[in-house]
Amino acid sequence: MCQEEMKKISLLTSLMILMTGFYTTALPAETHCNVCSMKILENSRQHFLVRDESLGKEPLHICSVTCLHKIKQFNSKISNIEVAQFNEPLKFLKADKAFFLVKSEKIKDDAGSMVMPPIAAAFTTQKEAQAAQKKYGDGTIILGLENALKSIEK
Ligand SMILES: [Zn+2]
Helix, strand or coil: CCHHHHHHHHHHHHHHHHHHHHHHHHHCCCCCCCCCCCEEEECCCEEEEEECHHHCCCCCEEHHHHHHHHHHHHCCCCEEEEEECCCCCCEEHHHCCEEEEECCCCCHHHCCCCCCCCCEEEEEEEEHHHHHHHHHHHCCECCCCHHHHHHHHH
C-alpha cells in the first residue's frame, strides 16, 4: 500500500514536470532579466544585453542599471554591453558609444512603469540626447555607459 502511494506520487511528480515543460515551450517567448528574473517588455526602454563568452553563447538580458551593477560586481571584466535605444527600443547600440541622459526625474514617466530607477536613457547621437534633455527639462548627458554608471553612483 505504502509503495503504491509512492508510485502514485512519483508518477504525479513526473507528470507535473512534463506539464511545466510543455507550458513553458507553449507560451510565447518572453524575456526575463537574468539577474532579478523580472519580465522585460519587448519595447522596454531600459534593456541591456551583455555578451561575454564566459557567460555562454546567448546574451544576458538585463532590466536595469541596478541589475547591471550587480552583474558587474559579479564579473568586472564584462565590457561588451549593448543597450536599447530610448527612441527606438527594439534597436540596440553599443553602450560605450551611446549618449546617456541620466539623473532626469521627468524621464521616468516615459521610461515605462516596469522600469526600475535610476534611469539611463540611451541615445545614438548627442543631438538626440540633447533633444530629450530639452524635452524633460532636466538630466545630464554623458557619453559611454561606464561614465554614465559612475555619475549615477555619485
Ligand atoms: Zn533585473
